[in-house]
Amino acid sequence: MHTSIRPFTLAVPQADLDDLHVRLSRTRWAPALPGVGWERGTPVRYLQDLAAYWRDEFDWRAQERRLNELPQFTTTIDGQELHFFHVRSPEPDALPLLVSHGWPSTPVEFQRIVGPLTDPRAHGGDPADAFHLVMPTLPGFGLSPPVTTTGWGLPTTVAAYAELMRRLGYARYGTQGGDIGAGVAGMLAGVSPDAVIGVHMNGPTGYGALPEGLELSERDRERARLSAEFEATGSGYLALQSNQPSTIGVALHDSPVAQLAWMVEKYQAWTDPGKALPEDAVDRDQLLTTVSTTWFSGGGAGSAHFVYESMHSDIPWTAPGDDDASSGWQDAPSVPVGVAVFAADTSIRALVDSGNVVRWTEYDAGGHFPAMEVPELLVDDVRAFFAMLR
Numbered sequence: 001m002h003t004s005i006r007p008f009t010l011a012v013p014q015a016d017l018d019d020l021h022v023r024l025s026r027t028r029w030a031p032a033l034p035g036v037g038w039e040r041g042t043p044v045r046y047l048q049d050l051a052a053y054w055r056d057e058f059d060w061r062a063q064e065r066r067l068n069e070l071p072q073f074t075t076t077i078d079g080q081e082l083h084f085f086h087v088r089s090p091e092p093d094a095l096p097l098l099v100s101h102g103w104p105s106t107p108v109e110f111q112r113i114v115g116p117l118t119d120p121r122a123h124g125g126d127p128a129d130a131f132h133l134v135m136p137t138l139p140g141f142g143l144s145p146p147v148t149t150t151g152w153g154l155p156t157t158v159a160a161y162a163e164l165m166r167r168l169g170y171a172r173y174g175t176q177g178g179d180i181g182a183g184v185a186g187m188l189a190g191v192s193p194d195a196v197i198g199v200h201m202n203g204p205t206g207y208g209a210l211p212e213g214l215e216l217s218e219r220d221r222e223r224a225r226l227s228a229e230f231e232a233t234g235s236g237y238l239a240l241q242s243n244q245p246s247t248i249g250v251a252l253h254d255s256p257v258a259q260l261a262w263m264v265e266k267y268q269a270w271t272d273p274g275k276a277l278p279e280d281a282v283d284r285d286q287l288l289t290t291v292s293t294t295w296f297s298g299g300g301a302g303s304a305h306f307v308y309e310s311m312h313s314d315i316p317w318t319a320p321g322d323d324d325a326s327s328g329w330q331d332a333p334s335v336p337v338g339v340a341v342f343a344a345d346t347s348i349r350a351l352v353d354s355g356n357v358v359r360w361t362e363y364d365a366g367g368h369f370p371a372m373e374v375p376e377l378l379v380d381d382v383r384a385f386f387a388m389l390r
Contacts, residue, residue, distance in 0.1 A: 003167060008072040008083060010064050010143070012296050017060060020256055020295065024055040027257045038268055042261040046277075050264065051257050054288055063289040070114060074145065075167060077160040080152060081145040084136035084164065085110075089118040091130035095390055096170040097382075098134045098161060098188065102179020103303055104263040105369065106142035107135040108290045112375040117382065128390070129383040134168065136161060138180065140302025142294035147302055153309025154180065158187040162195070171195055174386050178202040179368065180310070187315075189335045198389045200338040200382050202370050203345030204352055214350060219362075223346040230346070234269060237262070242311040245304035252300025256291075259300045263291055270368035272343050282372040338385030340378065342366030359385045 032044035070085050085107055088094070097117070101109050114133060121127040137143040139152040139160075161184065165173055174197055175185035182201040189196040210216075210224055240248050251258045264278055264287070271281035278287060294300055338359035341347045344367030349360050361381055366374035 002076045005073050005075045005167060008074045010067050010072065012060065012064065016296055020292075021055050023256050024051050027051065027255070038265075042265045042268070047257065047261050047264070050284075050288075051260060053284070054256075054260065054291075058285060058288050058292075060289075060292055063285065063292070066111070067108065067289075070111075075164065077163050078156070079149065080139060080147060080160070082136060082139065082160060082164065083143050083145060084134060085114075086168065087114055087118050087133045087135075089130040089132050091119075091121070091127050093128075094118070094130035094132045095386060096134065096165070096168075096173035097131040097386070098136070098165060098173060098175050098185075100136065100161070100175070100177035100181035100184035101138065101141070102177065102181045102368075103141075103307065104266055104290075104294070105179075106290050106293050106299070107137055108142070108286065108293055109369060110135055110371050111286065113371045113379050113382075116375070116379045120383070125383065129387060131174075131382075131386075132170075134165065134170075134173075136164065138184075138303070138306060140299065140306045142290065142292075142297050142299035142303075144297060144299065144302060146298065147305065150305075151309060153306055153311075153313050154183050154187065155313050155315045156309070157306075158184055158191050162188060162192045165192070165195065172197060174198050174200065174389070176200040176202075176382060178204075178370070180306075183310075186337075193335075196335055198336045198338065198386060200340070200385050202340045202378065202381075203342060203347050203368065204339065205345065205347050210351075216348065216350070220348045220350070223348055227346040237266070238307070241304040241307040243308070245301070245308040249301030249304045252304065253298055256295050259295050260291055262300065263294065267369070270344055271373055272365055272367045274343070274365070281367065282369060286372055336385075336389060338381070340370070340381040342368075342370050342374065342377070344368055358388065 029048060030044055037043055070087055072085050074081050074083050099110055101107055116123040116125060117131045118133055120129045139157055140147045172195055175188045177185040178201060182204045185199045185201055189199050205227065216224065252262060267278035267282060267287060275281035334356050336358045337356050339357055341362045343363060343365050363377055366377060370378040
């Protein structure tokens with residue numbers, strides 16, 4: 001069995017970068033209908049401007065150098081090569097923390113929280129709050145080596161991550177994540193009950209129809225309304241990836257503008273509701289770095305298949321605290337859970353907390369990508385939660 005951990009340097013061939021620029025230049029644009037905004041998806045005129053910036057001004061090589069400043073590695077688990085960042089703290093008593101991204105994202109999302117979490121002393125924090133960070137790339141997503149077999153969904157990935165932490169020598173660690181990453185963070189506690197000391201999540205939303213007679217605050221009623229609206233009008237991407245990933249995968253693998261539109265739509269819909277455009281909520285170059293890593297690796301098709309595998313697994317994709325015996329959480333140990341709910345999230349505590357949530361914090365800023373939108377809030381929340389458990 002190959003258990004070696006190999007250093008990795010990101011180096012996109014120049015031919016691939018040239019090909020991207022040619023494809024962006026040769027885009028056949030759909031006509032822009034008058035008066036149509038984000039309610040129908042990514043607007044054509046907005047996308048044209050962003051694609052032109054991607055082609056003519058965005059400096060991929062500068063972003064590549066920045067990513068290579070963080071130690072990266074690959075290892076093979078169950079026949080699949082996995083990519084991960086592993087940034088050790090200078091503090092000898094730092095707590096290991098596995099941080100998992102979600103969709104549509106990559107570990108690029110975490111660039112702004114790496115320094116404050118690994119070296120709080122250098123960022124005005126308490127060195128007792130330091131972490132060793134392990135930030136894997138979900139199989140099939142941007143930066144990931146190509147997935148070579150079927151079956152790589154959430155349960156398979158969680159088992160692989162548990163093995164990864166064992167290979168790194170971490171017998172006691174915390175987990176953190178949002179979106180798919182929240183599922184990873186929680187399920188690791190079930191797979192490795194003797195290792196995971198606590199789970200921190202941003203905005204888990206694992207609920208469907210509201211139970212009869214549930215009393216909710218005005219804010220939670222608004223969250224329930226937004227959740228229902230999302231199910232009705234904003235979840236087409238999930239239905240397609242959950243059922244026909246090969247179909248959408250062809251478009252995402254062939255057209256960088258299709259990939260850009262597919263991802264940017266969610267950076268507009270899921271970020272801070274007080275921000276009108278994606279670049280108002282997140283740094284435009286960091287966003288395009290995420291899109292670029294997805295494009296260069298074929299992560300559009302790969303992540304679609306990951307969603308399909310996860311949704312068709314014997315262990316459904318649900319949030320911790322769900323009492324459904326088929327949810328896959330019923331065997332999870334009673335580890336402490338911390339939840340950070342940002343402004344765009346629709347999480348309702350009464351539907352998420354089964355008694356193990358020891359910290360629940362709500363913020364008036366941020367959204368689905370807090371490490372990009374409000375990194376200082378996320379860092380403070382992660383520090384405060386794990387300070388209770390060290």
